[in-house]
Amino acid sequence: MIAQAGTAPAPNAFWRRALRHRSFVVGALLCLLVLGAALLSLVWTPWSAYEIDVASKLRPPSSAHWLGTDVLGRDIVSLLLVGARATILVGIIAVGIGLTCGVCLGLIAAAQRGWTEEVIMRFSDFTFAFPAVLSAIMLAAVIGPGMVTSITAIGIFQIPVFVRVTRGSAGAIWAREFILAARAAGKGRVRITIEHVLPNILSILIVQATIQFALAILAEAALSYLGLGTQPPQPSWGRMLNDAQTLLFQSPSLAVYPGAAIALAVLGLNLLGDGLRDLLDPRLARQR
Amino acid sequence: MSTAAKMSATTPLLEVRDLVQRYTLPRESLLRSPGEVLALNGVSLSLMAGQSLGIVGESGSGKSTLARLIMALEKPSSGSVLMAGRDLHCVSADELRRARREFQMVFQDPYGSLDPRQTVARIVAEPLTALENPDRETLRVRVASVLRQVGLRDADIDKYPHEFSGGQRQRIAIARALITQPKLIVADEPVSALDVSVQAQVLNLMQDLQEQFGLSYVLISHDLAVVDYLCDEVAVMYLGRIVERGRPEDLFGQCAHPYTRALLDAVPQAQAGAVRRRRQSVAIASQSFGSAGCAYAPRCPLADAHCREVAPALRALTAHHSAACHKAESVMALPPLVSEPHQPLVSKPL
Amino acid sequence: MMAADAPLLDVADLGIQLTTSRGPAKAVREVSFTLRRGETLGIVGESGCGKSITALALLGLLPDSADVSGSIRLDGRELVGLADADYCKLRGNRISMIFQEPMTALNPMHTIGHQVAEPLLRHTGCSATEAKRQAIALLDRVGLPDPARRYDAYPHQFSGGQRQRVTIAMALACSPDVLIADEPTTALDVTIQRQILDLIADLVAERGMAMILISHDLGVIAENVQRMIVMYGGTVVESGTTDAVFSRMGHPYTQGLFRARPRLGARRGTRLATIAGTVPELADLPAGCPFADRCTLVVDACRAALPSLSEIGAGHGVRCIRTDAALSRDPAGVIA
Numbered sequence: 001m002i003a004q005a006g007t008a009p010a011p012n013a014f015w016r017r018a019l020r021h022r023s024f025v026v027g028a029l030l031c032l033l034v035l036g037a038a039l040l041s042l043v044w045t046p047w048s049a050y051e052i053d054v055a056s057k058l059r060p061p062s063s064a065h066w067l068g069t070d071v072l073g074r075d076i077v078s079l080l081l082v083g084a085r086a087t088i089l090v091g092i093i094a095v096g097i098g099l100t101c102g103v104c105l106g107l108i109a110a111a112q113r114g115w116t117e118e119v120i121m122r123f124s125d126f127t128f129a130f131p132a133v134l135s136a137i138m139l140a141a142v143i144g145p146g147m148v149t150s151i152t153a154i155g156i157f158q159i160p161v162f163v164r165v166t167r168g169s170a171g172a173i174w175a176r177e178f179i180l181a182a183r184a185a186g187k188g189r190v191r192i193t194i195e196h197v198l199p200n201i202l203s204i205l206i207v208q209a210t211i212q213f214a215l216a217i218l219a220e221a222a223l224s225y226l227g228l229g230t231q232p233p234q235p236s237w238g239r240m241l242n243d244a245q246t247l248l249f250q251s252p253s254l255a256v257y258p259g260a261a262i263a264l265a266v267l268g269l270n271l272l273g274d275g276l277r278d279l280l281d282p283r284l285a286r287q288r
Numbered sequence: 289m290s291t292a293a294k295m296s297a298t299t300p301l302l303e304v305r306d307l308v309q310r311y312t313l314p315r316e317s318l319l320r321s322p323g324e325v326l327a328l329n330g331v332s333l334s335l336m337a338g339q340s341l342g343i344v345g346e347s348g349s350g351k352s353t354l355a356r357l358i359m360a361l362e363k364p365s366s367g368s369v370l371m372a373g374r375d376l377h378c379v380s381a382d383e384l385r386r387a388r389r390e391f392q393m394v395f396q397d398p399y400g401s402l403d404p405r406q407t408v409a410r411i412v413a414e415p416l417t418a419l420e421n422p423d424r425e426t427l428r429v430r431v432a433s434v435l436r437q438v439g440l441r442d443a444d445i446d447k448y449p450h451e452f453s454g455g456q457r458q459r460i461a462i463a464r465a466l467i468t469q470p471k472l473i474v475a476d477e478p479v480s481a482l483d484v485s486v487q488a489q490v491l492n493l494m495q496d497l498q499e500q501f502g503l504s505y506v507l508i509s510h511d512l513a514v515v516d517y518l519c520d521e522v523a524v525m526y527l528g529r530i531v532e533r534g535r536p537e538d539l540f541g542q543c544a545h546p547y548t549r550a551l552l553d554a555v556p557q558a559q560a561g562a563v564r565r566r567r568q569s570v571a572i573a574s575q576s577f578g579s580a581g582c583a584y585a586p587r588c589p590l591a592d593a594h595c596r597e598v599a600p601a602l603r604a605l606t607a608h609h610s611a612a613c614h615k616a617e618s619v620m621a622l623p624p625l626v627s628e629p630h631q632p633l634v635s636k637p638l
Numbered sequence: 639m640m641a642a643d644a645p646l647l648d649v650a651d652l653g654i655q656l657t658t659s660r661g662p663a664k665a666v667r668e669v670s671f672t673l674r675r676g677e678t679l680g681i682v683g684e685s686g687c688g689k690s691i692t693a694l695a696l697l698g699l700l701p702d703s704a705d706v707s708g709s710i711r712l713d714g715r716e717l718v719g720l721a722d723a724d725y726c727k728l729r730g731n732r733i734s735m736i737f738q739e740p741m742t743a744l745n746p747m748h749t750i751g752h753q754v755a756e757p758l759l760r761h762t763g764c765s766a767t768e769a770k771r772q773a774i775a776l777l778d779r780v781g782l783p784d785p786a787r788r789y790d791a792y793p794h795q796f797s798g799g800q801r802q803r804v805t806i807a808m809a810l811a812c813s814p815d816v817l818i819a820d821e822p823t824t825a826l827d828v829t830i831q832r833q834i835l836d837l838i839a840d841l842v843a844e845r846g847m848a849m850i851l852i853s854h855d856l857g858v859i860a861e862n863v864q865r866m867i868v869m870y871g872g873t874v875v876e877s878g879t880t881d882a883v884f885s886r887m888g889h890p891y892t893q894g895l896f897r898a899r900p901r902l903g904a905r906r907g908t909r910l911a912t913i914a915g916t917v918p919e920l921a922d923l924p925a926g927c928p929f930a931d932r933c934t935l936v937v938d939a940c941r942a943a944l945p946s947l948s949e950i951g952a953g954h955g956v957r958c959i960r961t962d963a964a965l966s967r968d969p970a971g972v973i974a
Contacts, residue, residue, distance in 0.1 A: 556831075
């Protein structure tokens with residue numbers, strides 16, 4: 001039983017198990033849907049997402065405008081498709097920043113221990129205690145609101161999460177006997193970190209990244225809603241919510257569409273994360 | 289026929305001099321100063337090339353600490369470890385790395401000591417790749433040849449550890465230790481995690497490899513029979529000190545320390561009519577340090593006032609046998625323990 | 639009530655099928671044994687032979703996916719298929735267990751006193767002060783020094799042997815009829831092992847309990863139980879009184895296990911007799927004798943069907959069709 005714990009399954013077997021895992025499949029489909037929408041918007045949208053046509057504002061769904069139009073007469077479907085771009089872009093870059101910096105710092109903390117670890121962990125505590133919205137406001141004051149501001153603010157906010165996850169799981173790997181065996185073979189800390197520690201915590205990091213991606217989408221929507229993120233005329237799901245707010249009682253559907261898009265994307269990522277966690281950890285997989 | 293050859297004839301392969309290792313315990317209270325544990329309290333030993341030394345003791349005796357110090361995985365509080373005359377704890381990091389070619393380690397847990405995400409080829413090659421950068425083909429040839437030496441097949445080279453049983457994993461761990469052609473292998477409880485029927489296979493393999501390559505083992509075990517099977521000399525450790533040392537036949541035949549006797553007596557015997565042999569109740573081991581006198585005195589049935597005041601030093605009893613006990617002679621004079629006789633599988637006629 | 643010679647525990651034709659990641663596995667097949675009041679039974683075998691699963695089945699602690707067939711009767715009452723709520727009333731009360739690893743068997747967040755008193759409060763309905771008084775008496779009986787003062791101490795403040803004493807006190811709290819000890823000393827040093835086994839033996843004799851001692855160590859079995867069963871590949875391959883089995887080993891596996899152990903005083907330079915191959919995985923056990931692939935006496939008929947248990951002496955059963963050949967082997971030759 002112990003024999004199969006924490007092992008790397010062969011790629012073929014992995015996909016066979018993956019396709020049988022319900023939440024993984026549903027999550028992956030939802031994520032592909034969002035990704036597909038973003039890619040599609042690069043080549044085609046039913047209408048232009050930037051063209052204002054006040055004459056046909058607030059139209060109900062029709063064969064021309066499948067989900068109707070907003071207060072400026074823009075096609076909702078087109079806005080959702082283009083908005084997916086901002087969502088994905090912010091998510092990927094922000095999680096990328098958090099993942100790269102966080103994992104490096106976490107690995108260093110776990111490998112060095114002592115005062116290095118102390119400094120890194122206190123720094124990450126400090127960053128964690130600082131709300132993303134507050135840093136976004138401060139950044140906006142310096143470089144003005146926009147996508148760069150929201151990406152930077154969200155990215156910085158992600159770092160301490162990854163530092164902690166990495167330090168915790170890497171610390172557990174450092175305590176394992178095969179690390180002692182590698183040291184007895186003459187390997188240094190850097191090589192042990194790259195060759196033994198990182199591959200063994202990779203699955204944990206991938207799962208954490210999907211969860212953080214979901215949080216980044218929510219944060220992006222929140223910042224755009226507050227007017228600190230993506231700026232008009234660039235559409236984003238958060239901005240659409242912001243625009244819908246004033247008309248909430250006249251046409252509530254304006255808020256429902258972007259809200260549903262955000263919810264589906266976050267749900268998809270969470271399901272994908274759950275699925276990956278089960279699939280990458282055979283111990284968890286067997287209990288199902 | 290150089291001076292080096294002559295050197296190796298007289299210099300022990302491994303020499304440990306007065307090794308002391310102190311660990312600081314985590315603070316139990318903010319106001320009290322943190323406690324200390326003397327994991328090793330002045331251990332000295334030496335081992336000639338081709339010979340094997342067994343180290344026996346219970347948990348807390350310091351035997352695993354000794355293994356880690358011999359492998360230069362930690363720095364000792366004081367004392368030195370000399371590998372072929374060179375002090376491992378005084379050389380530069382780079383020199384130590386190169387010296388590691390000469391001594392490798394096999395760990396207790398065949399499940400924990402192999403990286404689950406690496407193939408057998410990478411695991412076995414690690415001691416080599418840590419030192420040099422050989423090309424892929426020569427590396428695979430060498431890995432395949434050591435795998436064959438430990439009784440695994442060439443086809444196993446690209447598998448992952450979870451595809452093997454415990455005994456096979458321990459063979460992988462031994463192959464990994466062999467790949468640099470070391471002179472010494474430190475084995476920390478190499479068979480205690482294995483099933484009985486598989487233990488024998490691994491012990492036979494270790495014996496074959498010793499004959500074939502002239503290896504030396506430092507074999508750490510709690511099982512006296514395992515040490516008896518593989519070693520030329522045995523040291524019994526108790527609370528960080530060596531309390532008795534000698535050839536296995538002397539030590540197990542006529543032990544001179546009451547602790548060794550207690551260990552021997554405690555081994556359960558597989559035979560018909562094994563009546564429950566009761567030992568006189570012994571007080572639970574007190575692990576308090578720094579007290580004067582013999583560390584074993586609180587558990588020892590022979591202890592007297594002298595034992596509690598003056599700590600006995602290791603002294604020679606015969607040419608090959610020494611013990612740290614004031615009453616070694618009276619312990620040796622005790623009647624021999626009933627040992628499991630050579631017992632047939634069928635003792636009654638059909 | 640019951641007749642005096644009626645067995646306390648009667649296990650008949652027990653079979654357990656588990657669902658693993660590699661499909662269904664017959665973890666236990668055709669296991670039968672009886673246990674009378676005051677009797678001690680040893681189960682010996684290697685990892686994966688089904689001995690721990692059998693113990694868990696007695697306690698009703700198998701995973702929900704496990705499929706149990708056959709019968710387990712305690713004082714005539716059928717336990718297979720018993721509702722979990724009813725099992726909870728038995729566990730710790732009439733059947734209790736001592737585990738291998740005392741550190742993991744104890745909850746690190748509770749004091750040892752709380753953990754010993756808990757089964758008393760749960761099953762006997764006595765008052766808290768009475769439970770505490772009894773718990774202290776129990777801790778004193780298992781040889782924990784100064785139990786009244788250390789009642790509120792936490793598990794990490796004790797040594798391994800002392801922790802095992804605490805788990806024994808827990809298991810004994812409600813004076814169970816059957817005590818199951820699953821490798822109770824494997825995690826302990828040899829000198830401590832002796833003390834713990836002596837303690838368990840004393841308590842079993844003192845309270846007239848029946849005990850099942852599970853171990854991989856033939857020596858521990860030989861010294862501590864009256865009757866033994868040898869398990870391999872999920873089934874009983876040999877059973878009988880300890881004296882009978884050790885004086886006449888009828889199954890090639892029992893013989894192999896006995897010979898493979900390194901022994902003190904076996905001459906250096908000799909080789910240990912080994913059993914070729916490895917312990918089979920439960921998921922792919924052969925249809926016939928599970929030992930066939932490792933046995934030197936194997937013939938084609940061994941692989942055809944699981945042999946039945948045949949008697950070679952009074953109450954001494956062997957599940958082997960080649961037992962005559964095994965018994966007539968020259969033992970001296972194989973050992974050297």
